Amino acid sequence: MLNQFEEKMQKSLDTLLSEYATVRAGRANPHILDKLRVDYYGTPSPLQQVANITVPEARTIIIQPWEPSLIKDIEKAILTSDLGVTPNNDGKSVIINFPELTEDRRKELVKDIKKKAEAAKVAVRNVRRDANDFVKKMNKQNEMSEDELKINEEKIQKMTDKFVEKIDKAMEEKSKELLTV
DSSP: OOHHHHHHHHHHHHHHHHHHHTSOOSSOOGGGGTTOEEEETTEEEEHHHHEEEEEEETTEEEEEESSGGGHHHHHHHHHHSSSOOOEEEOSSOEEEEOOOOOHHHHHHHHHHHHHHHHHHHHHHHHHHHHHHHHHHHHHHTTSSOHHHHHHHHHHHHHHHHHHHHHHHHHHHHHHHHHHTO
16 A cells, blocks of 8 residues: 555655766766767767767776767767766767866765755655555545554654665765765
């Protein structure tokens, strides 16, 4: 009965973790390119579908498009993104070199990570509210006794606490990763 709400809470956590994967922490991480779209014959396509992405060194990503004509579009997509890097090309591939993160930039990224965590917690709490409304409605329709209502409300709170704790842990790990690179 409460599984649907637990799944929604899990989706909020999963979304946060995928957002964290796109935050760069000084090292070249191909996942920061996950949100980029390139115009491929009039269709915005994910970069991974039109090019091979490799990380030959700790601070370098090389993007080799299947078609050389896409190099300009890939460069444009990177420049218009919020990655804060400048791409170079050698005629066959796009090369992105990641500079060392400054202390100010690291602190800015940590603030952003905390905002994303707070948004995920709000989403989890909204699911908790929906779950509580659901069990109260069942109680009013005499489909659940007062004791069952209390038990379910406690289960919902424990579930919420578990996901908030996971979100806090993910936020701490990502913040630590950013500050200790």
